[in-house]
Amino acid sequence: MIAVGLILGLALNASGVSADYERTIVVASTTSTANSGLFEALMPRFTEETGIIVHVVAVGTGQAIRIAKAGDADVLFVHDEAAEQAFVAAGYGTERRRVMYNDFIIVGPSGDPAGVRGMSDAPAALARIAQARAIFASRGDDSGTNRAELRLWAETGTDPKHASGTWYRETGSGMGATLNTASGLDAYALTDRGTWVSFGNKGDLEVLVQGDQRLFNQYGVITVNPERFPHVKAVDARRFMTWLTSDEGQGAIASYRVDGQQLFFANYLAPGS
Numbered sequence: 716m717i718a719v720g721l722i723l724g725l726a727l728n729a730s731g732v733s734a735d736y737e738r739t740i741v742v743a744s745t746t747s748t749a750n751s752g753l754f755e756a757l758m759p760r761f762t763e764e765t766g767i768i769v770h771v772v773a774v775g776t777g778q779a780i781r782i783a784k785a786g787d788a789d790v791l792f793v794h795d796e797a798a799e800q801a802f803v804a805a806g807y808g809t810e811r812r813r814v815m816y817n818d819f820i821i822v823g824p825s826g827d828p829a830g831v832r833g834m835s836d837a838p839a840a841l842a843r844i845a846q847a848r849a850i851f852a853s854r855g856d857d858s859g860t861n862r863a864e865l866r867l868w869a870e871t872g873t874d875p876k877h878a879s880g881t882w883y884r885e886t887g888s889g890m891g892a893t894l895n896t897a898s899g900l901d902a903y904a905l906t907d908r909g910t911w912v913s914f915g916n917k918g919d920l921e922v923l924v925q926g927d928q929r930l931f932n933q934y935g936v937i938t939v940n941p942e943r944f945p946h947v948k949a950v951d952a953r954r955f956m957t958w959l960t961s962d963e964g965q966g967a968i969a970s971y972r973v974d975g976q977q978l979f980f981a982n983y984l985a986p987g988s
Contacts, residue, residue, distance in 0.1 A: 821840055
């Protein structure tokens with residue numbers, strides 16, 4: 716059975732095709748692609764062109780990978796390249812293609828008690844936050860964002876989990892819920908830019924740290940291996956991957972904007988390019 720998550724209602728195309736139409740695929744993906752509104756913009760276009768309805772299960776990257784490893788998805792669309800490569804190497808996926816990127820940012824209260832405003836060294840900023848014991852809201856959910864955050868903490872030599880429940884607050888929730896927590900507590904948080912731009916409850920939070928190359932955030936798409944899971948809809952899953960990395964799909968990603976801001980940057984390169 717599909718794990719519990721945010722299941723998007725993206726099952727109607729422009730012609731009003733029913734949600735129980737026989738050509739459907741399940742995409743296990745991240746909350747950032749859902750919270751940003753990207754999938755709501757892309758999927759109707761894909762369905763209109765192909766007749767394939769996409770059911771998105773939007774959870775953290777770690778959980779999305781577990782769903783795909785259980786054979787409960789046809790496609791995996793996440794943002795943890797090392798885990799994605801391992802997924803394919805272990806035989807769970809047939810092919811991985813990079814699709815798009817954006818970046819992570821550190822947001823925090825305008826008063827900035829840790830004094831990190833304007834920094835472009837993310838681990839150094841986190842070290843200041845830890846030294847100041849300023850409240851930091853972490854997703855704590857094994858998502859791609861949470862994994863990126865923990866890699867940055869590792870560079871500081873600080874294990875924030877030792878402070879769990881004090882200044883380090885693990886929400887165990889998606890990006891939107893974690894930002895709501897940060898807003899309510901005037902806390903710092905690491906977030907993907909796409910969710911941040913789309914987020915409505917910013918309160919006193921501002922973007923304080925950005926521009927570090929270690930904040931680069933790459934997304935990849937993987938078709939689940941039908942040799943391991945014969946029930947996987949391999950042909951339609953492949954069609955989805957091909958569309959995302961086609962000129963049309965890449966153009967749709969690049970043209971998606973919120974408040975005039977481009978949230979994702981298409982970067983698929985065909986082999987040999």
